[in-house]
Amino acid sequence: MLTIGQLAKEADVHVETVRYYERRGLIPEPPRTPSGYRSYPAESVTRIRFIKSAQALGFSLAEIEQLLALRVDATNSCAAVQRRGRAKLASIDEKIATLQRMRAAVVDLLSRCDREGALGGECPFLEALEGVAMEE
Amino acid sequence: MLTIGQLAKEADVHVETVRYYERRGLIPEPPRTPSGYRSYPAESVTRIRFIKSAQALGFSLAEIEQLLALRVDATNSCAAVQRRGRAKLASIDEKIATLQRMRAAVVDLLSRCDREGALGGECPFLEALEGVAMEE
DNA sequence: ATTTGCCCTGTAGCCGGGTACGGTGTTTAT
DNA sequence: ATAAACACCGTACCCGGCTACAGGGCAAAT
Numbered sequence: 216m217l218t219i220g221q222l223a224k225e226a227d228v229h230v231e232t233v234r235y236y237e238r239r240g241l242i243p244e245p246p247r248t249p250s251g252y253r254s255y256p257a258e259s260v261t262r263i264r265f266i267k268s269a270q271a272l273g274f275s276l277a278e279i280e281q282l283l284a285l286r287v288d289a290t291n292s293c294a295a296v297q298r299r300g301r302a303k304l305a306s307i308d309e310k311i312a313t314l315q316r317m318r319a320a321v322v323d324l325l326s327r328c329d330r331e332g333a334l335g336g337e338c339p340f341l342e343a344l345e346g347v348a349m350e351e
Numbered sequence: 352m353l354t355i356g357q358l359a360k361e362a363d364v365h366v367e368t369v370r371y372y373e374r375r376g377l378i379p380e381p382p383r384t385p386s387g388y389r390s391y392p393a394e395s396v397t398r399i400r401f402i403k404s405a406q407a408l409g410f411s412l413a414e415i416e417q418l419l420a421l422r423v424d425a426t427n428s429c430a431a432v433q434r435r436g437r438a439k440l441a442s443i444d445e446k447i448a449t450l451q452r453m454r455a456a457v458v459d460l461l462s463r464c465d466r467e468g469a470l471g472g473e474c475p476f477l478e479a480l481e482g483v484a485m486e487e
Numbered sequence: 488a489t490t491t492g493c494c495c496t497g498t499a500g501c502c503g504g505g506t507a508c509g510g511t512g513t514t515t516a517t
Numbered sequence: 518a519t520a521a522a523c524a525c526c527g528t529a530c531c532c533g534g535c536t537a538c539a540g541g542g543c544a545a546a547t
Binding site for chain 1: 397400401403404405406407408409421429432433436437439440443444446447449450451453454457458460461464465483484485
């Protein structure tokens with residue numbers, strides 16, 4: 216079991232962030248020691264790291280909450296989870312596709328810069344970016 | 352040429368957002384009509400769409416500014432562009448890899464939900480998320 | 488045993504990224 | 518020729534996501 220400070224350090228966030236996530240319902244309220252200290256299981260580290268990664272990929276905390284809520288229980292039928300899971304899958308796939316277009320644009324830019332840059336060319340990025348944007 | 356309102360509509364942002372991006376230096380100051388109205392070339396639409404897509408992938412406006420500044424000119428040598436471009440490439444690749452791990456976790460979750468959910472199983476998401484987090 | 492450090496619960500403030508508003512000038516449609 | 522729709526500028530405000538106190542209690546090290 217971990218104190219909030221140990222958890223924060225492991226997950227590379229501030230202590231206040233952990234408490235903030237708890238208030239937001241992104242992590243469950245942990246058990247307390249007799250004196251009232253929060254006491255976290257080791258898996259909390261995984262969860263917080265997941266939240267930070269998903270954020271870095273452009274998911275909002277509200278969306279992350281939905282991702283974390285993908286579980287079958289009293290309120291979620293397996294069918295409902297399947298439906299919402301597939302929707303999340305679609306948004307993940309769209310992000311991957313857009314990143315791959317961005318990647319190709321940067322690679323193209325760098326290679327042209329290599330060839331033409333030596334010749335005093337211009338290497339404009341916008342040109343390389345044609346069609347990179349995500350579809351709505 | 353487009354008015355700011357037309358540009359905003361095409362790019363699916365608010366007029367104020369376009370002016371905000373101009374203040375931030377993310378889009379160049381456009382030429383003005385005699386009466387002072389901004390007059391945009393069609394390619395501005397591409398640029399704003401790119402900005403919105405990059406944001407949706409977790410890039411901050413500051414990072415996007417750097418991406419857009421990947422061009423060889425008086426202040427940027429081709430070598431410098433190559434160096435910064437490769438750094439951006441690395442961050443793009445990391446995002447792709449993390450999204451692919453997330454994707455696999457969701458797919459796994461859905462398939463298990465299919466098999467075990469029908470049997471009254473639990474489908475916990477955290478378990479599927481082991482190791483999804485981005486590396487630092 | 489007391490200092491140092493970490494924990495608690497508030498509430499308030501900050502930063503990034505817009506968004507809204509007020510007052511005014513310009514185009515365009517009727 | 519006048520109303521509606523849009524543009525200008527400036528400033529102020531809002532929301533998401535933290536971050537920083539303040540004022541107090543507990544725990545580990547010297």
